[in-house]
Amino acid sequence: MLKKLLKYEVQATSRIILPLYAALISLAIVNRVISSIPILTWHAPQIISMIIYNMILIGMFIMTFVMMIQRFYKNLLSDEGYLMFTLPIKSWMHIASKLLISMMWMVTSGIVALISIFIIAFDIIITKEFLHASVVFIGDFFRYFGPLSGLFIFEILLVGVVGLASMVLMIYASIAIGHLFNRHKILASVGSYIVLTTISQILFIIMAVISSYLPTPRHLSIANDLHGVEPIIHYVLWFVIIFSGILTSGYFILTNYILSKRLNLE
Amino acid sequence: MSIILECNSLTKAFGKKRALSDISLNIEKGKIIGLLGPNGSGKTTFIKLLNGLLTPTSGEIRVSGIQPGIETKKIISYLPEKTYLNDWMRVHQIIELFCDFYEDFKPEKAYDMLKRLNINSNDRLKTMSKGTKEKVQLILVMSREAELYLLDEPIGGVDPAARDYILETIINNYSANSSIIISTHLISDIEKVLDHVIFIKDGQLVLTSSVDEIREENGKSVDGLFKEVFKC
Amino acid sequence: MSWNFKSDRPIYIQLIDQIEMMIFSGIYPPGSRLPSVRDMAQEAAVNPNTMQRALSKLEEDGLIITHRTSGRSITEDENMIKKAKTRLAQEQLSEFLANMQHLGFDRKEILSIISNMLEEMKI
Numbered sequence: 001m002l003k004k005l006l007k008y009e010v011q012a013t014s015r016i017i018l019p020l021y022a023a024l025i026s027l028a029i030v031n032r033v034i035s036s037i038p039i040l041t042w043h044a045p046q047i048i049s050m051i052i053y054n055m056i057l058i059g060m061f062i063m064t065f066v067m068m069i070q071r072f073y074k075n076l077l078s079d080e081g082y083l084m085f086t087l088p089i090k091s092w093m094h095i096a097s098k099l100l101i102s103m104m105w106m107v108t109s110g111i112v113a114l115i116s117i118f119i120i121a122f123d124i125i126i127t128k129e130f131l132h133a134s135v136v137f138i139g140d141f142f143r144y145f146g147p148l149s150g151l152f153i154f155e156i157l158l159v160g161v162v163g164l165a166s167m168v169l170m171i172y173a174s175i176a177i178g179h180l181f182n183r184h185k186i187l188a189s190v191g192s193y194i195v196l197t198t199i200s201q202i203l204f205i206i207m208a209v210i211s212s213y214l215p216t217p218r219h220l221s222i223a224n225d226l227h228g229v230e231p232i233i234h235y236v237l238w239f240v241i242i243f244s245g246i247l248t249s250g251y252f253i254l255t256n257y258i259l260s261k262r263l264n265l266e
Numbered sequence: 267m268s269i270i271l272e273c274n275s276l277t278k279a280f281g282k283k284r285a286l287s288d289i290s291l292n293i294e295k296g297k298i299i300g301l302l303g304p305n306g307s308g309k310t311t312f313i314k315l316l317n318g319l320l321t322p323t324s325g326e327i328r329v330s331g332i333q334p335g336i337e338t339k340k341i342i343s344y345l346p347e348k349t350y351l352n353d354w355m356r357v358h359q360i361i362e363l364f365c366d367f368y369e370d371f372k373p374e375k376a377y378d379m380l381k382r383l384n385i386n387s388n389d390r391l392k393t394m395s396k397g398t399k400e401k402v403q404l405i406l407v408m409s410r411e412a413e414l415y416l417l418d419e420p421i422g423g424v425d426p427a428a429r430d431y432i433l434e435t436i437i438n439n440y441s442a443n444s445s446i447i448i449s450t451h452l453i454s455d456i457e458k459v460l461d462h463v464i465f466i467k468d469g470q471l472v473l474t475s476s477v478d479e480i481r482e483e484n485g486k487s488v489d490g491l492f493k494e495v496f497k498c
Numbered sequence: 499m500s501w502n503f504k505s506d507r508p509i510y511i512q513l514i515d516q517i518e519m520m521i522f523s524g525i526y527p528p529g530s531r532l533p534s535v536r537d538m539a540q541e542a543a544v545n546p547n548t549m550q551r552a553l554s555k556l557e558e559d560g561l562i563i564t565h566r567t568s569g570r571s572i573t574e575d576e577n578m579i580k581k582a583k584t585r586l587a588q589e590q591l592s593e594f595l596a597n598m599q600h601l602g603f604d605r606k607e608i609l610s611i612i613s614n615m616l617e618e619m620k621i
Contacts, residue, residue: 004366011359012352075352082350086317087367088339261321264280265314298545430543437539440546458509458544478508478548487505 001089005097016067017105020060021112027053028116057113064109068102072172077179081265091259095172095252103164155237162244169251170196176258200247207243270295270414270445276325278311285311286469296442298459301449303466304496309449313416317344330413343412347419349399353392357385357402364406376409397424404432408439415446421455433459454489463488465495501542509544513552521561521572522583529574
């Protein structure tokens with residue numbers, strides 16, 4: 001069932017975002033082509049195409065973000081909600097499907113942006129140097145962090161994923177809370193977003209202070225040498241992952257509760 | 267004589283306002299029931315409760331013996347008053363969606379009805395008139411082999427020819443295993459199609475009776491009785 | 499065939515009347531097959547249960563027969579149809595004659611009015 005929901009989510013969103021990706025890549029190519037034509041005096045086409053490229057780039061990111069909000073609000077809490085919530089599907093699946101696909105598009109937008117920049121800035125010599133430098137860096141990295149470097153990369157990715165999920169779910173929770181109000185729903189949503197952000201920051205500070213009193217990391221001195229810092233980095237990362245994970249779950253549970261027990265479609 | 271719907275002291279309050287008070291009723295299989303009452307009487311609230319779109323403040327609902335949830339959504343086919351379909355979809359896409367999520371959905375039936383009404387399954391919903399969209403929704407709802415159909419104002423904003431088609435479809439879809447609840451305030455049009463009627467006023471049950479009984483006992487149609495009961 | 503319903507009597511009774519009329523007037527000849535309950539209900543735009551009730555009553559009265567495998571048909575017993583027809587006519591007449599009496603007409607006047615009407619209507 002979740003798979004089917006994901007399929008429809010992709011169907012609904014790709015028709016909006018894919019044309020933007022196509023436009024961005026096309027403009028990147030156009031920019032590339034124009035900048036390689038040696039017209040020395042007349043810079044206008046290059047400037048115009050660069051401006052358009054930038055506009056599309058910004059537009060793409062804005063659209064990805066707006067789409068995330070819109071899919072949740074319009075598809076679940078407006079008239080379309082009558083269809084969605086009478087399907088024989090538990091409400092958590094609706095949240096999960098929208099969350100996963102929104103996250104997917106956010107990551108994809110980042111990748112597409114990088115690709116477009118790469119297209120514009122592609123230069124064989126620089127790229128060769130960059131690749132060479134990367135290989136060296138990766139070698140150094142693995143040598144420094146030793147056998148646990150894979151874990152380190154995994155932790156960084158996890159922080160990113162959980163952090164992204166946390167942001168999306170906090171927005172969903174805010175929209176859901178706003179739905180509880182009869183009037184001024186948007187205002188209530190914005191208000192609850194502010195409240196949730198503040199609460200999560202306060203909780204973070206409290207947790208950070210508490211954990212600084214935990215025995216384990218304390219006896220490790222922070223040396224200049226990277227080796228001494230290494231376990232602390234792991235602890236810090238896991239602290240962030242777990243803390244974010246708890247907040248994320250909290251937002252999810254809150255949103256699910258509102259959608260399943262306090263739904264009130266107009 | 268099995269019961270498809272059972273309500274016991276069903277109450278729904280929004281804050282201080284009581285939208286439904288203490289509704290208790292039973293509906294048998296194989297009946298077409300009219301849920302009648304003026305605007306704001308609680309009909310739509312009642313239907314949303316049956317659907318699981320609202321949770322009761324107190325009291326109980328059982329559809330085929332089960333409380334509203336995933337299992338009841340599988341056997342209830344709901345036609346809301348508004349257009350609830352994704353505007354950007356094409357008709358055949360929404361049919362595929364119904365096929366995917368509803369085991370009892372019969373696409374052949376849907377395509378058949380679409381053909382009869384000259385609706386192109388390749389059209390996007392947003393290009394259609396409101397009346398056509400409503401017909402598409404009705405077709406989708408009636409193409410399911412559900413145990414309980416909930417139709418909220420199915421003939422509301424529709425032209426007379428379409429109204430006849432809708433009533434025809436309702437009669438045609440009749441099965442001794444399922445029941446249909448039609449919520450409306452346009453009684454004279456659908457009276458002949460109903461077995462029983464439920465009158466609701468200000469969230470309370472005012473009357474439940476068969477159409478025949480009303481005519482026999484009162485010497486007037488349900489429409490006539492309604493006008494009397496709900497005189498302003 | 500248009501079905502007209504009044505609002506003061508139960509629909510199933512009105513259905514019985516209208517189907518009887520169709521039998522008597524030969525629209526449904528003796529022995530002919532009837533459409534399914536659902537089809538008849540659809541045509542009359544009434545609830546199938548109501549149509550079923552009407553047909554059952556007609557079956558009780560012997561005007562309709564249900565065959566186990568092939569649905570319903572009108573009885574072939576033309577005598578029965580004639581009797582039912584006559585009974586209907588008598589019911590209508592008794593109401594008419596009661597009214598006439600009420601208006602103060604006597605036998606001779608009633609017969610002459612009827613005679614004139616028959617001529618006018620070319621029956």
